[in-house]
Amino acid sequence: MPELPEVETVRRGLQPVLEGRRIVKLEQRRPDLRFPFPENFPERLAGRRIETVNRRSKYLVVGIEGGETLIMHLGMSGRFTIALAGGPATMPGLFTHDTGLNGAQPNTTSGSVGKNRWPNTTLHVNTSLRSVEQGSVGQQQNQHQQKHDHVVFHTEEGATVTYNDPRRFGFMVMTATADLQNHPLIGGLGPEPLGNALHAGHLAARAAGRTVDLKAFLMDQRNIAGLGNIYVCEALFRAGLSPQRAASSLARKSGNPTERAERLVTAIRSVLTQAIAAGGSSLRDYRQADGALGYFQHSFSVYGREGEPCATPACRGTVRRIVQAGRSSFLCPACQR
DNA sequence: CGCATCCCCTGCCTGC
């Protein structure tokens, strides 16, 4: 499900449960997701402490005691559910939401966008898993086991972190921590959009002479890491740039960035920052009844809004959906040029 | 190298 803001929100949810904690057991319930699980995956994690829970682009990067790193990707439909041991949340301010002992997902309609209805929480937190704690492995636990629960981490403190992924486009792989920066999945990534390495000059240098359109350019993780279909659409809308514009128009003949590139960087930063803030703020509100972790879906300006009036003040345009490289783009043809 | 196309998989919504 995730683009960068969702992965960052998940990371922030997982960190206090996993970082510094020892994994006492790992359940792996199928041989693979998108890729095979690591060799001897359960044995390699059991008994070891998790040292760090970081993120790079859309990857969760988990440092494991003993010099290995677990790289996880949520694909299109991956989610984590946290279940704390024993009753109410012991970490006020983070854990928000009880999925219910039957595992029923919160049934909210507020998280739907247009025709698309995704699960509007990437990270569920269940604070009352008494029967899982007490139950013998097997029967009791199966009461809570959801379809497509593929991996369960058990911590020494009695918490469980369950990975669920219906489409199985996600994956978990391990690498030597020393080799992490050279890992094929990590090494070629462009700069983090919220870091100092992203600036107009970088985009201009990457885009100069490129014939691909801006949409494809921004989706290419080698140019900039962490954007996906939604936030590319949203950032281009904020910048007033058409997704069909040539990427090369971010650079002048001199190679310097155009004013468009400056606008684009500002737009990317603002949309991601606000999306992360939205996820984070609802994570903190543990009284929120429906358990929705907010995210930014409520605030999309163009994504999923085909046929609706453009949100730009005084713009009379209508949001259109087009297909680029087999995927939907949403734009206002009137104010995105 | 750049670029386009296809594919992995399941679930949900739409229209007939």
Place this chain on the structure above:
DNA sequence: TGCAGGCAGGGGATGC
């Protein structure tokens, strides 16, 4: 109510 078709937040593999 059933069923077929389209679509979905990602990204790797392949072919030109």
